[in-house]
Amino acid sequence: MAAPNVHDAWLEVPGGQVFVRQWNIGQQNKTPIVLLHDSLGSVELWRGFPAALAQATGRNVWAYDRLGFGRSSPRTEPPSLDFILEEARLYFPAIAEGLELNEYILFGHSVGGAMALCIAAHQPAQCRAVITEAAQAFVEERTLQGIRAAQQSFQDPTQFARLARWHGEKARWVLEAWTGVWLEPAFGGWTLEPYLNRVHCPVLALHGDRDEYGSVAFPERIVHGVAGPARMEVLPDCGHVPHREKEALVLGLVEDFLRNIS
Incomplete structure (x- = not known):
C-alpha cells in the first residue's frame, strides 16, 4: 500500500485552536482512527506510527495536539482534576464535528486511553471501537512513583530541552x-469505574509487562469493566510506549482486532 498523504489543519475548540494532522490513504468506506496522546505527548511525538497504522489497517488516521500541547494554543491555567472527563465532554466533540467525523475508532496512549474510554462512554453512537495502550484505570502507587521519578529527571536542563x-x-x-494533577492528593481517588459499563463497543487493551507507570491491574480493570466485547494483550519485555x-x-494486534469492523 502506498504511503499516506499528510494534511495539517487547525480547528477551533473552546479556549483556542488545536492542531490536527491526517494520514490519508484515500479510504473513505472504513471508519477512520483517531489517536489521543499521552500526558507529555503531541502529534509529532507519534513519529512514524500513524503512517504505519494507516498502512497496516487500510484506514485514514487522525491525530491532534490537545489544547496547551504541541502546536495547539497555549494555556495558562492548570488543568482541573476533571481534565480527562472534560476532554470527552468538551473538546473531543468539537474536534469530531470540525473534522466531520460521524463515526471513529479511538486509539489512546496512557491518559489518552482513559480519555478514549470516556469518549466512548459519552458518544456511544459514534465510537465504533477503542484501543487503549498503557492506559491508567485508577491511581496506582506505581503510577505516582513513575511520575515522581520523571519529575526529578526533568530538573536536568538537557532532559527539559x-x-x-x-x-x-x-x-x-x-x-x-x-x-x-496526578500528584495532587485530591486526585488520588480518580477512577474510570463510573464510565466503563457505558462502553459497549469492542475494546482492545494493550499493556507492557514492564510498564513503569502501571501494572496489569489497569487493563484487567478495563476489560472486566466495559459492557462490550473486550480483549487484553500483555506485551512481553515492554514498557510504557508499546507503539x-x-x-x-x-x-x-490492532489490524487483527479491527479486521471485522467496517
Missing part, C-alpha cells in the same frame, strides 16, 4: 499540568 523540542514555550505548562518499543506487534 527534549520536552521543549516538542512543546516549545509551552513545555513548562505541559510538565506541571501532568505532575501537578514505539514493539511497533510491529502492536500493528499486528
Whole structure:
C-alpha cells in the first residue's frame, strides 16, 4: 500500500485552536482512527506510527495536539482534576464535528486511553471501537512513583530541552499540568469505574509487562469493566510506549482486532 498523504489543519475548540494532522490513504468506506496522546505527548511525538497504522489497517488516521500541547494554543491555567472527563465532554466533540467525523475508532496512549474510554462512554453512537495502550484505570502507587521519578529527571536542563523540542514555550505548562494533577492528593481517588459499563463497543487493551507507570491491574480493570466485547494483550519485555518499543506487534494486534469492523 502506498504511503499516506499528510494534511495539517487547525480547528477551533473552546479556549483556542488545536492542531490536527491526517494520514490519508484515500479510504473513505472504513471508519477512520483517531489517536489521543499521552500526558507529555503531541502529534509529532507519534513519529512514524500513524503512517504505519494507516498502512497496516487500510484506514485514514487522525491525530491532534490537545489544547496547551504541541502546536495547539497555549494555556495558562492548570488543568482541573476533571481534565480527562472534560476532554470527552468538551473538546473531543468539537474536534469530531470540525473534522466531520460521524463515526471513529479511538486509539489512546496512557491518559489518552482513559480519555478514549470516556469518549466512548459519552458518544456511544459514534465510537465504533477503542484501543487503549498503557492506559491508567485508577491511581496506582506505581503510577505516582513513575511520575515522581520523571519529575526529578526533568530538573536536568538537557532532559527539559527534549520536552521543549516538542512543546516549545509551552513545555513548562505541559510538565506541571501532568505532575501537578496526578500528584495532587485530591486526585488520588480518580477512577474510570463510573464510565466503563457505558462502553459497549469492542475494546482492545494493550499493556507492557514492564510498564513503569502501571501494572496489569489497569487493563484487567478495563476489560472486566466495559459492557462490550473486550480483549487484553500483555506485551512481553515492554514498557510504557508499546507503539514505539514493539511497533510491529502492536500493528499486528490492532489490524487483527479491527479486521471485522467496517
